[in-house]
Amino acid sequence: MSKTVPILIASIVGFIMIVANFSPPLLPVRQIAEDWFTIVATIAMMLGGANLCLHHLKKISDREAGWGFSTVTLLSFFITIAVGLLKVGAVPESEQQLKFAWSGPFQQEGSGFWWIYQYLFSPIVSTMFALLAFYVASAAFRAFRAKNVEAILLLLTALIVLVGQTRDREITSLFLPPPVEGALPYFPIADLTEFIRKTFVTAGQRAIMIGIALGVVATSLRILLGLDRSYLGGDE
Amino acid sequence: MNRETRFWTAMFLGGCLLLAFQSLGTERGVGQQFVVRVDATTGKIIPAAKEASDVSAAVKTVIYEPAAKGDPEAIWSFSRTAGIWIAALLTLCIFSYLYRDNVFYKLAESIIVGVSAGYWIVTNFWEVLVAKVLVKLAPDVARYAFLPDTPTNVKADYLYLVPVVLGCMVFCRLIPKIAWMGRWPLAFVVGTTAGLKLTSFLDADFVRQIRSTVLPLVVFSADASGGSALDWKQSIQNIVIVISVLSCVTYFYFSVEHKGLVGRISRVGIWVLMISFGASFALTVMGRITLLTMRLQFLFDEWLGLVRI
Numbered sequence: 001m002s003k004t005v006p007i008l009i010a011s012i013v014g015f016i017m018i019v020a021n022f023s024p025p026l027l028p029v030r031q032i033a034e035d036w037f038t039i040v041a042t043i044a045m046m047l048g049g050a051n052l053c054l055h056h057l058k059k060i061s062d063r064e065a066g067w068g069f070s071t072v073t074l075l076s077f078f079i080t081i082a083v084g085l086l087k088v089g090a091v092p093e094s095e096q097q098l099k100f101a102w103s104g105p106f107q108q109e110g111s112g113f114w115w116i117y118q119y120l121f122s123p124i125v126s127t128m129f130a131l132l133a134f135y136v137a138s139a140a141f142r143a144f145r146a147k148n149v150e151a152i153l154l155l156l157t158a159l160i161v162l163v164g165q166t167r168d169r170e171i172t173s174l175f176l177p178p179p180v181e182g183a184l185p186y187f188p189i190a191d192l193t194e195f196i197r198k199t200f201v202t203a204g205q206r207a208i209m210i211g212i213a214l215g216v217v218a219t220s221l222r223i224l225l226g227l228d229r230s231y232l233g234g235d236e
Numbered sequence: 237m238n239r240e241t242r243f244w245t246a247m248f249l250g251g252c253l254l255l256a257f258q259s260l261g262t263e264r265g266v267g268q269q270f271v272v273r274v275d276a277t278t279g280k281i282i283p284a285a286k287e288a289s290d291v292s293a294a295v296k297t298v299i300y301e302p303a304a305k306g307d308p309e310a311i312w313s314f315s316r317t318a319g320i321w322i323a324a325l326l327t328l329c330i331f332s333y334l335y336r337d338n339v340f341y342k343l344a345e346s347i348i349v350g351v352s353a354g355y356w357i358v359t360n361f362w363e364v365l366v367a368k369v370l371v372k373l374a375p376d377v378a379r380y381a382f383l384p385d386t387p388t389n390v391k392a393d394y395l396y397l398v399p400v401v402l403g404c405m406v407f408c409r410l411i412p413k414i415a416w417m418g419r420w421p422l423a424f425v426v427g428t429t430a431g432l433k434l435t436s437f438l439d440a441d442f443v444r445q446i447r448s449t450v451l452p453l454v455v456f457s458a459d460a461s462g463g464s465a466l467d468w469k470q471s472i473q474n475i476v477i478v479i480s481v482l483s484c485v486t487y488f489y490f491s492v493e494h495k496g497l498v499g500r501i502s503r504v505g506i507w508v509l510m511i512s513f514g515a516s517f518a519l520t521v522m523g524r525i526t527l528l529t530m531r532l533q534f535l536f537d538e539w540l541g542l543v544r545i
Contacts, residue, residue: 002416009420010427017431035368036399037428040421042364043403049357072346080354091297093276103384106362110300119319121355124348127330130531133524134334150510157514165522196515199476204512206445207484213441220430231426232419
């Protein structure tokens with residue numbers, strides 16, 4: 001019961017999705033299942049939120065190292081939820097919506113939730129990604145060594161594409177006279193970058209995509225046929 | 237006080253002095269934000285001279301839009317100015333990790349964990365639980381309370397109780413005795429994903445990719461005189477794509493030992509993949525540098541006002 005029912009649910013729903021893809025009358029069923037999937041996943045996200053609270057509350061009650069940061073996490077979590085759910089600062093946008101106090105969009109410019117996104121969420125996330133510029137450069141400096149053909153190809157391509165992305169990419173150089181108007185550049189780095197992107201990058205990505213697609217199909221079939229049950233976890 | 241502490245204290249004091257000078261000694265100030273008040277129902281700008289109490293009495297709903305400092309109708313915005321300051325300080329907190337892991341970085345990290353979890357929960361609440369579940373189960377309540385634009389002819393669809401019940405069963409995982417019931421919604425999610433992905437990946441990432449690779453190796457295009465001429469650029473491009481894809485796929489084919497002809501073709505495949513990874517690496521680095529530039533632009537332009545971009 002504890003494992004048979006979930007396997008049946010997964011198989012039936014999965015095969016309905018596949019059959020619906022090939023039979024137009026069943027397309028609404030597919031749409032409904034997609035909606036249901038979104039709803040279940042959303043409620044599951046609430047479980048994630050509950051787990052986050054339990055984890056940090058335990059850290060605080062046990063006075064574990066760094067419990068102060070757990071307090072900050074919980075505070076920011078609850079403040080964000082309160083501001084977003086109560087639509088703090090959001091106002092109705094039209095005459096017709098005036099009698100409905102909560103009708104303003106929750107992400108309306110100027111509302112509390114917009115403020116949290118604009119001044120907390122967005123700057124921290126983009127700065128964290130920006131930090132990677134330093135670490136990628138540092139890791140590349142340590143790891144990249146032109147010791148064989150493959151490494152040389154990788155380094156050379158990276159260099160060409162990096163220069164090709166810059167604004168002054170047509171290298172005129174200090175020792176070469178400027179190119180004549182209308183003539184080909186000394187080193188057509190922009191064209192070369194474009195050629196690499198259109199051919200080698202496309203081909204490499206395409207081969208990887210074909211491999212991934214085959215892997216996804218095989219894994220999906222194993223799940224739908226009940227051969228792969230790892231998603232059910234251990235015995236409880 | 238050791239040398240390192242002295243250095244960082246001096247840096248901190250220097251930064252504070254710079255901020256104080258920039259705030260008090262320059263016309264632009266630091267992170268000053270201005271807005272204009274707009275009547276949401278009519279779209280008209282409310283004059284800056286009008287008092288807030290008069291505005292709330294005369295106008296039913298007011299929204300605020302960003303404005304330049306010199307705008308005659310602009311008023312200073314406390315919330316947006318505070319927002320710029322907080323965003324700038326949090327940006328500096330994250331950058332402080334470049335020196336080493338420290339309390340400021342951990343503080344920003346804790347804030348983002350809480351805020352991002354809350355952000356996605358709120359977004360999903362309004363966009364899924366209200367817009368999809370409540371509208372389907374109780375359209376009148378949804379129209380009255382949250383979404384006045386919900387059509388009046390929408391009827392309740394109680395079939396949507398099924399995903400709600402399934403979703404609530406997820407919480408069974410928190411109770412050890414009935415934790416096994418938590419597998420049912422998980423099975424639903426896994427089964428739906430498997431069914432959807434199987435067909436979509438097979439279509440988009442397998443069939444279409446193969447179809448896009450079947451290209452003419454010799455391409456002719458119309459020239460200026462109306463005849464056709466060999467388009468050598470496109471021809472070379474197509475030949476390179478076909479050979480590259482075939483060699484890469486050969487490299488990923490592990491059922492045959494990579495020896496002899498297969499070995500040589502798969503070696504070409506490795507070269508193509510290396511070129512592809514090199515280009516992807518360069519594009520990633522450029523993307524990150526662009527983000528870094530944007531953050532620095534925010535600090536030096538929007539916050540400190542030291543540069544004009």
